[in-house]
Amino acid sequence: xxxxxxxxxxxxxxxxxxxxxxxxxxxxxxxxxxxxxxxxxxxxxxxxxxxxxxxxxxxxxxxxxxxxxxxxxxxxxxxxxxxxxxxxxxxxxxxxxxxxxxxxxxxxxxxxxxxxxxxxxxxxxxxxxxxxx
Numbered sequence: 001x002x003x004x005x006x007x008x009x010x011x012x013x014x015x016x017x018x019x020x021x022x023x024x025x026x027x028x029x030x031x032x033x034x035x036x037x038x039x040x041x042x043x044x045x046x047x048x049x050x051x052x053x054x055x056x057x058x059x060x061x062x063x064x065x066x067x068x069x070x071x072x073x074x075x076x077x078x079x080x081x082x083x084x085x086x087x088x089x090x091x092x093x094x095x096x097x098x099x100x101x102x103x104x105x106x107x108x109x110x111x112x113x114x115x116x117x118x119x120x121x122x123x124x125x126x127x128x129x130x131x132x133x
Contacts (some may be wrong), residue, residue, distance in 0.1 A: 010107075036078070041056065048127045052120060055077055057069070057124065059128070059131035066091060066093065068089050068131070087099075096132040
């Protein structure tokens with residue numbers, strides 16, 4: 001499944017909800033089921049640069065595919081990072097490099113985020129692409 005297909009599933013699921021506030025709430029609540037990273041993997045070199053919150057991304061190559069895990073000290077950022085990791089995981093470096101997520105616009109979640117959080121989202125995308133090179 002491609003990142004576009006995985007993103008489309010998230011968009012369809014979120015757009016079933018009536019407004020962007022409920023969509024963000026659902027994203028954060030759903031993310032609580034994800035285990036996050038163990039403390040020993042929360043290393044400074046895994047921090048996403050340019051994020052106001054602390055966000056860690058771990059990348060693992062497996063048979064020409066990349067897999068990503070994340071964690072953050074902020075619930076909204078944690079949910080967004082986890083969603084991006086799910087979208088990009090299972091893809092090769094070329095596909096990851098070429099894909100530009102539209103999740104925030106397609107679900108109207110961009111309006112729920114401050115400019116700083118929007119920048120953080122973009123920084124997470126860039127970090128994933130950099131790690132997959």
